[in-house]
Amino acid sequence: xxxxxxxxxxxxxxxxxxxxxxxxxxxxxxxxxxxxxxxxxxxxxxxxxxxxxxxxxxxxxxxxxxxxxxxxxxxx
Amino acid sequence: xxxxxxxxxxxxxxxxxxxxxxxxxxxxxxxxxxxxxxxxxxxxxxxxxxxxxxxxxxxxxxxxxxxxxxxxxxxx
Numbered sequence: 711x712x713x714x715x716x717x718x719x720x721x722x723x724x725x726x727x728x729x730x731x732x733x734x735x736x737x738x739x740x741x742x743x744x745x746x747x748x749x750x751x752x753x754x755x756x757x758x759x760x761x762x763x764x765x766x767x768x769x770x771x772x773x774x775x776x777x778x779x780x781x782x783x784x785x786x
Numbered sequence: 787x788x789x790x791x792x793x794x795x796x797x798x799x800x801x802x803x804x805x806x807x808x809x810x811x812x813x814x815x816x817x818x819x820x821x822x823x824x825x826x827x828x829x830x831x832x833x834x835x836x837x838x839x840x841x842x843x844x845x846x847x848x849x850x851x852x853x854x855x856x857x858x859x860x861x862x
Contacts, residue, residue, distance in 0.1 A: 731817060739850065740812045774815065 719746035725763030728770045729753050737764065737774060795822035801839030804846045805829050813840065813850060 720740065733755055740750040751764040751771050764771045796816065809831055816826040827840040827847050840847045 734817060735819075736814050736816045738812050738814050741807060741810060743811075 719748070719750060720752060721750050721763035723763065724767075725751065725765040727765050727768040729755075729762060729764065731774075731777065733757065735759070795824070795826060796828060797826050797839035799839065800843075801827070801841040803841050803844035805831075805838060805840065807850075807853065809833065811835070 735754045735756045738752045738754070740746065740752070742749055749766045751766050751774075753762045753764050754760070755762060764774075766772075811830045811832045814828045814830070816822065816828070818825055825842045827842050827850075829838045829840050830836070831838060840850075842848075846853075
């Protein structure tokens with residue numbers, strides 16, 4: 711669940727470990743900052759624009775950029 | 787430079803290879819889609835909220851998530 715209280719972390723829990731890439735419109739990566747001590751990754755779903763927190767420690771999150779680039783090569 | 791024409795890529799050029807992480811409020815990663823065949827990464831600058839395109843192929847972009855996580859460990 712994502713909430714946007716001013717000056718605190720955006721994600722209420724550690725987030726999900728995986729979301730099928732095809733369902734993702736974009737991800738937003740928030741580096742650690744004064745308002746939130748840990749990185750947060752928020753995926754926006756294609757279907758309904760819903761925001762979902764992704765666990766930054768999950769293999770999926772870490773490789774998202776690399777995987778999405780491989781997907782580009784498949785599309786070329 | 788970032789433009790937001792409907793149904794086309796958001797970045798006009800391949801984007802910069804590096805932005806000092808401390809200057810970045812967040813990055814948005816757009817996987818390849820029907821409207822834009824390649825991945826796009828857009829950084830929002832802390833100072834003025836300006837949007838800057840990051841070259842997805844650059845080492846910096848690929849490692850951004852990993853590096854930002856290491857930064858978290860330094861802050862802990």
